[in-house]
Amino acid sequence: MKLRELVNPHIRDLEPYKPGKPIEELERELGIRDSVKLASNECPLGPSTLALESMYAAAEELNRYPEDSCHYLRAELAQALDVAPERLVFAAGSDGILEILAKCFLGPGDEAVFPWPSFAMYPIVTQGAGAVPVTVPLDSELRVDIGALLEAVTDRTRLLFLANPNNPTGTSIGRGAFRALLDALPERVVVVADEAYLEYVRRSDFPETLQDMRGRRTLVALRTFSKIYGLAGLRVGYGVGDPELIGYLARARQPFNVSSLAQAAARGALRDREHVRRVRDLTHKGLSQLEAGLQALGLSFAESDANFLLVDIGQDATALYDALLRQGVITRSMAGFGLSNHLRVTAGLPEENERFLAAMARELRR
Ligand SMILES: Cc1ncc(COP(=O)(O)O)c(C=O)c1O
Known part of the structure; x- marks a missing residue:
């Protein structure tokens, strides 16, 4: 008996959801510490x-x-x-x-x-x-x-x-x-x-x-x-x-x-309305920081009304995504969305955004 034949065909062929890489997983795999996760559009300030x-x-x-x-x-x-x-x-x-x-x-x-x-x-x-x-x-x-x-x-x-x-x-x-x-x-x-x-x-x-x-x-x-x-x-x-x-x-x-x-x-x-206001302000500042940094690197991005940016790398972004991971910076690969030249990055804390921009600058210079 083939188990797969028992499963509803539309479930059998389902592509599972691919979440952003968890920090713990990256650090375990690479034996590194102090990584930053800008991959899942989460709130960088934590809960109220x-x-x-x-x-x-x-x-x-x-x-x-x-x-x-x-x-x-x-x-x-x-x-x-x-x-x-x-x-x-x-x-x-x-x-x-x-x-x-x-x-x-x-x-x-x-x-x-x-x-x-x-x-x-x-x-x-x-x-x-x-x-x-x-x-x-x-x-x-x-x-x-x-x-x-x-x-x-x-x-x-x-x-x-x-x-x-x-x-x-x-x-x-x-x-x-x-x-x-x-x-x-x-x-x-x-x-x-x-x-x-x-x-x-x-x-x-x-x-x-x-x-x-x-x-x-x-x-x-x-x-x-x-x-x-x-x-x-x-x-x-x-x-x-x-x-x-x-x-x-x-x-x-x-x-x-x-x-x-x-x-x-x-x-x-x-x-906690104040917490919501704080997160919104921080996010908007984070987006401005990312936008300015990416522009300085000569990269373009879609105009965003959310807490993340979709960045056009101008060439296949797979190697860059992997290189950023090795530097402890987790972004989101867009290959599965048919946007293989793009990465998505969530606005984080100022120092996290800086880590991302510095890692990008290092990799793009190579
Ligand atoms: C457009 C959109 N809808 C829904 C969700 C799911 O959010 P939730 O955590 O509430 O399931 C997300 C999460 O990233 C999202 O981007």
């Missing part, structure tokens, strides 16, 4: 003290199952976002919501449309549901091409994933383009506006998705506590949308899908 205190207090009750509906987190977040509590659904990261969306709306023969390159989980959750990923190339400036996205929609399209700002490019679309997309798309297509990097956005005309859903019942905004709130290790994300649609997503989720520690930390993080 309020989040940690709230989590430690919750740890006393770890013998109990978590609050299944995220009752208190839901109430506090609903107030912070100025939306009704029944418009929220929670999961272990926005990845968790992506899986639930695929489970609810995709089946064999269905299509999910999304720009490419974009977030690596879109093809994975689509294929995982037995559906077909339909990728739409970005334009020559690595921006989402709204016209091309609309052209890719067919009778079989059930979901449209739109990361805004987009990962790995950092580029974003403004209010006008977003409205044009929503207005032109048939309502039967569920639009997933993935706003994981919303809090870093610098442009002033960014869509106000929660306040301006254009009466569309088939629109879900995704948000996360993994990025600016610095809680990636705990896994909390959420979706916001029409209460009926959110109700279906809630049916499809697992019970207790957000741990009690994660709920408590998210509530603490939400209260």
Whole structure:
């Protein structure tokens, strides 16, 4: 008996998600220390003290199952976002919501449309549901091409994933383009506006998705506590949308899908507005530092509204990625995204950005 023949074909052929290289793994492999990780768009300042205190207090009750509906987190977040509590659904990261969306709306023969390159989980959750990923190339400036996205929609399209700002490019679309997309798309297509990097956005005309859903019942905004709130290790994300649609997503989720520690930390993080401001300021300064340093090296990058830059190395970047690793600087290789001349680098602490720029300068001089 061949085990692989027992597995659903769409799972058997799935390309697993490739995470950024963990610091511990690099240091173990190379026998080095003091590495910096600028590979996973994480928050370099760490979590807020309020989040940690709230989590430690919750740890006393770890013998109990978590609050299944995220009752208190839901109430506090609903107030912070100025939306009704029944418009929220929670999961272990926005990845968790992506899986639930695929489970609810995709089946064999269905299509999910999304720009490419974009977030690596879109093809994975689509294929995982037995559906077909339909990728739409970005334009020559690595921006989402709204016209091309609309052209890719067919009778079989059930979901449209739109990361805004987009990962790995950092580029974003403004209010006008977003409205044009929503207005032109048939309502039967569920639009997933993935706003994981919303809090870093610098442009002033960014869509106000929660306040301006254009009466569309088939629109879900995704948000996360993994990025600016610095809680990636705990896994909390959420979706916001029409209460009926959110109700279906809630049916499809697992019970207790957000741990009690994660709920408590998210509530603490939400209260610490000052920490969020600090992370945003630090990130914007970090981006400016990286942009100036890269320009001095003669390198170009896409205009970013997120906490990272996609850097054009002008030639195959594989050797550079490896060389940076050997210097203890972890960036993200873009080879798997069809961007083999690029590297993605997350804005870190000033000294981490400096390490990256100095290592780049050394390698490019060779
Ligand atoms: C566009 C986008 N969406 C979703 C996620 C997943 O975030 P989470 O940690 O909430 O699962 C990421 C993570 O990098 C992302 O870049």
